[in-house]
Amino acid sequence: MQAQLFCFLASYSVAFVLELARLWESRVWLRWGSLGFTAAGLAAQAWYLVARSHAAQLPPLLASMHDWLLVSALLLVSAYFIYAVLNFRLRGTTSLGLFVLPLALAIVGGATLVRDSPNRLLETARFWKMLHAGSLVIGITGVLIGFLLSLMYLLQHRRLKQKVQLQRGISLPPLAALARYNRWMVIFSVPMLTLGLVTGFVLVVQAKRAAAPFTWSDPIVLGFSVVWIGMVALFGWLIRSQPNHGRNVALLTAWAFGFLIVTLVGLQVLVSVTGLPSQHGSLPADNVIKLVGFEQQIEMQP
């Protein structure tokens, strides 16, 4: 399994290096090479997730936080790959890899820091948990894309205001397109995150009924709730604001989305390292036994 994780980590790394090389030599074969390694990485990553899912007898979204982060990275890189291939010759799409691949590498790297043992808590109330995890992972993928779009917008805006060209080899979409995509990403992501949060609370209620020791002090639930309030505020402001305030939108979404990403990944790592009690797949192995559902405790009794 570790060898396979190395495979797609290495593939994305090589693709990123080829993207960097295009800053000096703008050759078409470098771009094809980069997309080729990206495709190889995607295939390896999908294979890795499927294999883990079989081994854990759980869908990747429900297996562990490790798998969950990898699904986010997979969606992010897939979206980039499909867009890049379909718009191979479109002006401004040629440098997207420079933005997407480092973030994907960071998420895959982050996935190695969180616990990868399956969370048996997730075997009950599967529908709600799938909805919870699915909407969150899609929402967060939207957040990741929105974050990158915001960065690109700010970079493009800065260079247009300063009246300079970008570094040779870098080509970004026009401001109008970046602003439009960015706006849609916020409008898409916040409801998905909200759905994820709401379904999470439904699961809390169910957990209480099942006598599972859910605690409101779960750091991931708390952290996410705080960030979500900020996101909803951003969403409300965006709906009311003039569509021409592209830079303000980009600036706010870059901060908000960046904060969300750092908070979520940071909390996961924190929980994994410190062993804080959480129901989000990052539990030390011995705690899992204490927190499993009532039915499983019965099964374990002699």
Added chain:
Amino acid sequence: MNIRVVFCTHDTTGLAIRERLAFSGPERCRSAYLELQARFPGTEMVILSTCNRIELYFASDTRGNLPTHEDIARFLSEFHQVPLDDFFGDLRHEAEREAVRHLFLVACSLDSMVLGEAQIVNQIKEAYQRAADCDAVGPITHQLFQSAMSIGGKVRTETKLSEGRISIASVAVGEFGKSIFERFDNKTVLILGAGEMAEETLRYLKEEGVRDILIANRNFERGADLAEKWGGRPISFRDWESYLGKADVIVSTTGATEPIITAKRFQELRRQPQSQKPLFILDLGAPRDFDPSISDIDENVFLYDIDDLEQTCARNRKARTGEIDKAVVLVEQATQQFMHDFYHRATGPVVQQLRETWHTIGRQELDRLFKKLEHLNDEDRQQIEATISRIVNKLLHPPLETIKHHSREGTPHTLLETVKQLFGLSE
């Protein structure tokens, strides 16, 4: 092989003469080919005539069959009815390797007025096609022009000679305008002044699909003429400020001695809600028409003046110039390869005939020997055959090496004739 080119370009000859010597239009070209074919039968020829150059290429595989520099000058004079003295001194001519190299430099746009321009390859392709339609080409010109188009493409792919825009208007629209807007067909362009630069910028904007064009000029009639030409609408110059909220792009070349709008007034106009959309201003006036501080009024105003754009042009030009050496190396390699292939093709038949003749003699002598020595077994026969083959190859080695050596610098016509006579080879 014999190749000759006679030419005049933007470097050697003024536009007034080039215009008179140009072969404009397919009919004029066809007449020229008919005339040239009548004057120089059995010669392959291609005429390349663009606004920046008139070049006539001739090729023949027969020595002494090519028209001279003077013959071609006389043809040009008589065909175009231009006195010879008016242009003879401006004509340049190259032959053999240098003629090939010249065409390759032209195809790579290294000889163009705008370094790295892409149009020339198409012009060469069209010139060759027109010559082919007039039955004026043959194997030499075919290979020559195919190689020229190939090296033209290779230089564009392997160097950055064609990268980056180098005119003010193209940089304005291509580098900056297209980085602000996704599309231009739903944008309103306001042109202030009807100068040459405004018109050139308008041409690029039209290529991007701009449909709504407003033209305000102090001389209303002139503005109306420009509007009619580009499908725009003339407006009074006094009212231009009232269109500021509607415009997405402003191109200004009024020639005013001081800014036509102050930052304060501009800010007032931008306060209206409908005026806060992105605005791309190209101030191409010198002195400037827009106060530079207007750029800082809000995040959606993108103001560029001549200096801003010229810096980008200069950087792109410099980047292209830095690629010349790489392109020249590729041209030299292609020329070398072309000449090598061509000379090899010229000597090939003689070399092949010599080999076949000698080996046939060896085979005949072996057959006679084997008839006399019937007791020889297969192994003995093979040994003898191998020995005779080695002897023939060793005897052939010195003359073949000599031909190969001499063909590096051109077709060794005298040597080939000598070899044919010495060894009794047929024509």
